[in-house]
Amino acid sequence: MTDPTTYLSHLELGEPDKTFLDTNELIINMGPQHPATHGVLRVILKLDGEKVLGTECVIGYLHRGVEKIAENRTYTMFNPYVDRMDYVAAVSNGLGYCEAVEKLLNVEAPPRAKYIRVILTELNRLASHQLWLGTHALDIGAMTPLFYTFRDREEILKIFEKYCGARLTTHAFRIGGCQYETYEGFEQDVKKFLDFVPPRIDEYEELLTTNRIWVERTRNVGKISAADCKALGVTGPVLRASGVKWDIRKALPYAAYPEFQFEIPTGANGDTYDRYMVRMQEMRQSLRIIRQAVEGIPEGPIMAKVPKVMKPPVGEVYHSIEAPKGELGYFVVSDGSTQPYRVRVRPPSFVNLQALDVMVRGQLVADVIAVIGTLDIVLGEVDR
């Protein structure tokens, strides 16, 4: 049995025993308005000099009650709201929600729609990882990667914009398939992008992978073991960097993923450097998937037969996908009416953030910044 005190994520605050000047123990606040917390995260740090004795996260500053909103909208009306959770990977959010409702309705998207979905979600994974890399490197002190990654991410956003008119909150998919057929030249655009981006990823790697400062700042920082990851429910690249070869795209495949060849990159040490390497390799694997999808994209309809007024039969379903940050799940309960009775979102960022305390205890304050970056949280999704 696990000792529950191993993973305490709260602090016994109370009054300090000594006056401020006598003691080395110090409680300080980081955030909520702090550029390195990637949004509005507040972390209470208990420090002994530069050493972190414990942390407590205070979240909820961005809470909008998404789950409550869902109960008061129809299935179709709620679809665009999910894009506002993980707003840097809106396409993934939409995919998870649409597939969950499709499961409840017992319909399946046609093959062409599935391929379009895979292409866009993988592009989005790449965009999400690029944004992560830029901001994470900036937090640690490397400014150049930010400009490089944003420059290249722009190309992905251009494809999204041409496809559905929006760059970030795309609302790209509908329940039952896709709303839009691909635009003329979509495949060429994607292929051009596939040729354009690998040298750029090499460029990021050239800047960082063997950079002495980068390696010193990330290696053995924020270590987490595979056992701790499982206990804390941590998923996504963080789990894989700790050596667990688990990816929902392989374990419980969805969309068109069973048809593609790709590897699951893993790390060995579970430190910040490994997580960096895992995400870098994931970008290349995403490119591999996109290439197979765009070359093999079948002809045919893009919408399954779904009623205009959706009334799924009474029942409940849980469906999850591998979002760029980890397992993104939707638990949808239907009472047979046009509105969902309950929609529960299982956000990867929220659960992964819980591991922050385990990862930074005993490390330096400066490493807290590195660890928040490496967890790749989006506060829109943590707070919903």
Next chain:
Amino acid sequence: MPWESPLVAKLKAQYGSGVREANTYLGQNYLVLEPSIAREALQILRDEEEFDYCVDVTAVHYPNREKPFDLIWILYSFARNQRLRVKTMLADGESFPSSVAIWPTANWLEREVFDMFGIKFDGHPDLKRILLPDDWKGHPLRKDYGIIQQDQEWVKANLGIESGQ
């Protein structure tokens, strides 16, 4: 559709009618357990059946039922590559033993259930609100909580405005 497997047989042999349902819906397995045995059964699922990853803890409110709350665990086993939902029903005001000692990840998940539904977890190391402010009144995901309802007093005292709407 009834779900039959060695796991269900084992639990049924041990708890008899404590296992109220074992079904498959849309290819997904779920168990409905009596609250009195649920905590123990969860421990067995983790220790003996390798459900080592607690994906989610959540709840659903059915105000017209005698026991208005469904408390749900979504579990996954890496070794079996299987997902399982465990469900139990609670009366209003009834608390449930915390599962933080089984899966530490339940810590924040249970806090969220407490925040949104007001279900208390006995033995939780730090049961307080997580998304809403600590002194907020009401539990928004209960069905009797309106979509534009809010804690007026809190809004006035803390934000200095008449209404957040």
